[in-house]
Amino acid sequence: MALLGGLLGLDGISCVQSMVARPIVAGPLAGLVIGDPVAGMWAGALLELVSLKQLPIGANRHWDTGPAAVAAAVAASTVSPAGTALVVGVGFGALVGWAGSWSIHAMRHLNAQVVASQVGRPMAPYELDFRHLVAMTIDFVRAVLLTLTAVLCVLVVTPHVGGAPQSAVTFSAVALLVAAAAALGVVIGTMARGRVVVIAFGVGVLISTVVTLWLR
Amino acid sequence: MAALNRQLRLRFLLRSLMIQGSWNYRTMQGGGLGFALVPMLRKLYGQDREALNASVGRHAGFFNAHPYLATVAITALARMEEEGATVDQIERFKSALVSPLGSLGDRLVWARWRPLCVFVALVPFLAGAPWWAATCLFLILYNAMQMSMRIWGLRLGWHEGRDVGRALMSSRLRRLPDRLTIPLAIAGGAVLPPLVLAFGGPSGASPIPVIGIALVLAALGYSRPTTARRAVTVGIVAASIILVGLEMTVW
Numbered sequence: 472m473a474l475l476g477g478l479l480g481l482d483g484i485s486c487v488q489s490m491v492a493r494p495i496v497a498g499p500l501a502g503l504v505i506g507d508p509v510a511g512m513w514a515g516a517l518l519e520l521v522s523l524k525q526l527p528i529g530a531n532r533h534w535d536t537g538p539a540a541v542a543a544a545v546a547a548s549t550v551s552p553a554g555t556a557l558v559v560g561v562g563f564g565a566l567v568g569w570a571g572s573w574s575i576h577a578m579r580h581l582n583a584q585v586v587a588s589q590v591g592r593p594m595a596p597y598e599l600d601f602r603h604l605v606a607m608t609i610d611f612v613r614a615v616l617l618t619l620t621a622v623l624c625v626l627v628v629t630p631h632v633g634g635a636p637q638s639a640v641t642f643s644a645v646a647l648l649v650a651a652a653a654a655l656g657v658v659i660g661t662m663a664r665g666r667v668v669v670i671a672f673g674v675g676v677l678i679s680t681v682v683t684l685w686l687r
Numbered sequence: 688m689a690a691l692n693r694q695l696r697l698r699f700l701l702r703s704l705m706i707q708g709s710w711n712y713r714t715m716q717g718g719g720l721g722f723a724l725v726p727m728l729r730k731l732y733g734q735d736r737e738a739l740n741a742s743v744g745r746h747a748g749f750f751n752a753h754p755y756l757a758t759v760a761i762t763a764l765a766r767m768e769e770e771g772a773t774v775d776q777i778e779r780f781k782s783a784l785v786s787p788l789g790s791l792g793d794r795l796v797w798a799r800w801r802p803l804c805v806f807v808a809l810v811p812f813l814a815g816a817p818w819w820a821a822t823c824l825f826l827i828l829y830n831a832m833q834m835s836m837r838i839w840g841l842r843l844g845w846h847e848g849r850d851v852g853r854a855l856m857s858s859r860l861r862r863l864p865d866r867l868t869i870p871l872a873i874a875g876g877a878v879l880p881p882l883v884l885a886f887g888g889p890s891g892a893s894p895i896p897v898i899g900i901a902l903v904l905a906a907l908g909y910s911r912p913t914t915a916r917r918a919v920t921v922g923i924v925a926a927s928i929i930l931v932g933l934e935m936t937v938w
Contacts (some may be wrong), residue, residue, distance in 0.1 A: 482871070499819070521923065523801075532719060558926050565924050579712050587747075595740050647923075648882070655905050659905070660908060684880075
């Protein structure tokens, strides 16, 4: 699981950025590894809505979503009942994502030493290749350690969790819905604004309501 | 101008996938740009070690752009090197490319295409489609655009060379973010009803009032994004801590 987190962390920024590290993919992948991809997908879908607003622009600090989704999926798969598990999973995911953003921040300072300390001076091609690959290795190790720590924390806590009362399950569902709906509005407001956007959003809600109720 | 041979194009593409590998606060993507240009610089300077090392060192200086559109800069710089542009011309060209490549890529990919792909994949999942279908749909849609942009950038940069800025401004890609705004908002709205039914739908009763409440919450998120984002994050973390505490108490 830690190796998976490492690979996902690498995809997040350093290599390819194919979005395998997004919670909507990383969540079910981690769930698949531990045998419950559906729980992983639910945790990933909610974490995706909560984290989608963060844009990896320039020096912006943003959550490390790969290890976060792995932690969320592990928590969501091991806690029961499902409703409570999702809140715990997304909560864990948010904490790990936030911790991940600080680890990326520290890594970027370290990279300045590894790669940018020679700026302006002649550099052999193999030296640049080597320094660049060292920086990528640091990113991989960072994500492995972050995921390992997160999964160990989840595994320490979850065996002691179980048998929540019905009120807690209901509370969980309401908390998730409130968070997801508000996060959706935040995402739309961050990406695009204006009267046309609001009207188009309303049209989307209307069409989807009709189709969803018809399918129901 | 010689054509960019297939082997070199493939090397540029593969190395461009790692352009952010050494991202740092001092030179940002500079190390990655130098890393991506190494095959061309080796080819151009051959055995002239001094010129080769000086060129690699220069290209590893400050640079930043959207990672997918950085391919435009890679091949445009490669062509300028091939045409024998001066150090000053190359440095001014690099500085001039940072802003347009960054803003176009950020607006198109991070602010439009990625959330649109997420919403398009989430709607069927929340409505009951299998998880793998949603995940595959997201990956295929997103990466079709990602790879197209990288390959298009490689061709454009090599073809236009130092005139790439003008070509970029007149390209269709520049108008794409505006064209994706309405589809993005519609897809975002379409997520809300199946989300309500999945989490908050009252069993047996009409879900429309709950969809209305969710719509109000989304409107709050839209109009007060910073407050809502903080409240959502703090709320989820607090709720999970309370629930873990509650369940441990029960246990």
